[in-house]
Amino acid sequence: MNVAIRRATADDVDWLCGLLNDEQTEPFLAAARATDRDGIAAEVERSEREPRTFGRFVIEVDGERAGVMGFEERSERNRIAHLGGLAVHPSFRGRGVADEAARILQRHLFDELGFHRLELACYGFNERAIRHSERVGFVREGVQRKAYLRHGEWQDAVLFALLREDLDGC
Numbered sequence: 287m288n289v290a291i292r293r294a295t296a297d298d299v300d301w302l303c304g305l306l307n308d309e310q311t312e313p314f315l316a317a318a319r320a321t322d323r324d325g326i327a328a329e330v331e332r333s334e335r336e337p338r339t340f341g342r343f344v345i346e347v348d349g350e351r352a353g354v355m356g357f358e359e360r361s362e363r364n365r366i367a368h369l370g371g372l373a374v375h376p377s378f379r380g381r382g383v384a385d386e387a388a389r390i391l392q393r394h395l396f397d398e399l400g401f402h403r404l405e406l407a408c409y410g411f412n413e414r415a416i417r418h419s420e421r422v423g424f425v426r427e428g429v430q431r432k433a434y435l436r437h438g439e440w441q442d443a444v445l446f447a448l449l450r451e452d453l454d455g456c
């Protein structure tokens with residue numbers, strides 16, 4: 287199995303729209319995230335225009351589209367990037383695709399774009415994403431209690447971060 291990531295292009299927008307609105311994906315993503323075609327197209331265009339501060343990447347498995355992931359610069363001065371919008375198509379889950387793609391993105395952000403700290407947040411109910419984040423080296427830094435209204439209830443946000451030096455020796 288060959289896992290690769292590449293910048294999303296306008297040709298990917300319809301496929302991304304289908305994935306992000308899938309009933310096995312949408313409930314786990316931030317409510318504020320763009321899931322409409324125009325919003326996704328705007329993000330893809332921004333990713334191409336501002337590659338150092340914003341990214342939308344398609345995950346490919348053996349050349350076939352299998353998922354999406356993204357980042358946004360949170361602090362230029364402190365070299366912090368926030369990761370978000372990770373989703374693997376249901377037919378590709380449970381094989382380590384997300385883990386391998388996450389490691390590729392980490393190296394791109396640290397080694398090529400010069401970030402120093404990567405951050406992400408998961409809903410407290412998203413056990414699969416929490417396990418994935420821990421497997422790929424993220425350190426749990428805290429919980430924002432009942433911070434987001436989702437599915438009609440207040441949800442915790444579990445905060446994770448990864449530093450460049452956390453990967454040393456890997």
Ligand SMILES: CC(C)(COP(=O)(O)OP(=O)(O)OC[C@H]1O[C@@H](n2cnc3c(N)ncnc32)[C@H](O)[C@@H]1OP(=O)(O)O)[C@@H](O)C(=O)NCCC(=O)NCCS
Binds near residue numbers: 314373375
């Ligand atoms: C979160 C998400 C991206 C993780 O993808 P995934 O398929 O569950 O995770 P992976 O592809 O890394 O596979 C991991 C699972 O496969 C198993 N596995 C099998 N072979 C594996 C391998 N070679 N390497 C790692 N894990 C492997 C692991 O045991 C693991 O099982 P577990 O989650 O029950 O512990 C995916 O579930 C998803 O898209 N969810 C909906 C959207 C979402 O929640 N996004 C995150 C928002 S914060």
